[in-house]
Amino acid sequence: MLQQKYNHPRRNHQINISPIRLIDADGTMLGIKTLQEALGLARSKGLDLVEISPTAKPPVCKVLDYSKYLYEQDKKQRDAKKKQKASVLKEIKLRPRIASHDVDVKLKHAEEILANNDKVRVIVEFRGRENQHRDLGAQLLDSVKQRLVAIADVEGSVQTIGNRISMTLMPKTSKN
Numbered sequence: 001m002l003q004q005k006y007n008h009p010r011r012n013h014q015i016n017i018s019p020i021r022l023i024d025a026d027g028t029m030l031g032i033k034t035l036q037e038a039l040g041l042a043r044s045k046g047l048d049l050v051e052i053s054p055t056a057k058p059p060v061c062k063v064l065d066y067s068k069y070l071y072e073q074d075k076k077q078r079d080a081k082k083k084q085k086a087s088v089l090k091e092i093k094l095r096p097r098i099a100s101h102d103v104d105v106k107l108k109h110a111e112e113i114l115a116n117n118d119k120v121r122v123i124v125e126f127r128g129r130e131n132q133h134r135d136l137g138a139q140l141l142d143s144v145k146q147r148l149v150a151i152a153d154v155e156g157s158v159q160t161i162g163n164r165i166s167m168t169l170m171p172k173t174s175k176n
Helices: 035-045 064-081 100-115 128-147
Strands: 021-022 030-033 050-054 060-064 089-094 119-125 152-161 163-171
Touching: 021 035, 030 035, 035 050, 035 060, 050 064, 060 064, 060 089, 089 100, 100 128, 100 163, 119 128, 128 152, 128 163
Parallel strands: 021 060, 089 119
Antiparallel strands: 021 030, 050 060, 119 163, 152 163
16 A cells, blocks of 8 residues: 655544554543544544654554644744754964964964854965965964864865865864
């Protein structure tokens, strides 16, 4: 028998399995009933019979107001979506001949960004004759990586594009 895929849970006469485990509108377990008994109980209360867990043996159905149920499910999804935080990528640009104090200031800013659970792309930009000394930029990125190793992981590898060398750092996830 081919089972149709529904976007919403099956209700009333769409349910075609008997017997079912029935839960009343107030949440009390009514036990295992036949489909006809459950439909009669739902109809007598003026509510719908909704299949909550179709994969259970026997399937779990609940007597409830279907439109209210859909509204509450939609509300839960919207609340979950609100609580999600998209990771933001922020950039910090350095030059190969940057002073050590300036590197400290930029790294302090990078630490604040990482503490806020955002990603940081550290870019070393070369101009003119600095392009001949790419090794200084690589050393600078390596020192940045060593100083931030406690709070950040390198995502991917170091990339060289045009007159820039960059690496992306993401905050370490705590495994509690």
